[in-house]
Amino acid sequence: MARICAAPGCERVAFAGPRCDLCELERQDKRRAFDKRRAADPHRKIYKTARWLRESRAFLAEHPRCADCAAAGIVEAARAVDHVIAVRVRPDLAFDASNWRPLCWSCHSRKTAREDAGFGRRKGGGGSEFRPPP
Ligand SMILES: [Zn+2]
Numbered sequence: 089m090a091r092i093c094a095a096p097g098c099e100r101v102a103f104a105g106p107r108c109d110l111c112e113l114e115r116q117d118k119r120r121a122f123d124k125r126r127a128a129d130p131h132r133k134i135y136k137t138a139r140w141l142r143e144s145r146a147f148l149a150e151h152p153r154c155a156d157c158a159a160a161g162i163v164e165a166a167r168a169v170d171h172v173i174a175v176r177v178r179p180d181l182a183f184d185a186s187n188w189r190p191l192c193w194s195c196h197s198r199k200t201a202r203e204d205a206g207f208g209r210r211k212g213g214g215g216s217e218f219r220p221p222p
């Protein structure tokens with residue numbers, strides 16, 4: 089079934105799926121570049137360490153509620169430990185619990201998406217993501 093490509097500004101015909109072949113290729117290229125960049129971030133490897141798994145689990149046991157949801161008056165179970173100051177900015181604070189916040193998945197993925205978007209644009213990763221706690 090042919091229809092017009094779903095990509096904004098593109099008027100080619102899409103035969104398989106929502107996009108035309110060219111836009112589909114472009115989308116895959118972008119995704120691959122994005123994944124590569126993420127995988128290349130050396131600080132991500134701390135999340136794979138036994139120490140991180142152990143300490144983040146203990147932290148969540150102590151702080152079972154999502155901090156962002158709690159600020160909005162919502163009670164939501166925390167599922168992830170978030171770094172207030174990103175690890176790539178302050179790797180020395182990676183295991184410092186005073187730099188940690190408990191977040192639920194939706195708050196955490198929202199924040200991660202924001203940081204990753206910024207990571208692409210910002211050269212060298214400045215500390216502009218940092219907001220002091222209220
Ligand atoms: Zn297209």
Ligand SMILES: [Zn+2]
Pocket residue numbers: 154155156157158164191192193194195196
């Ligand atoms: Zn939340």
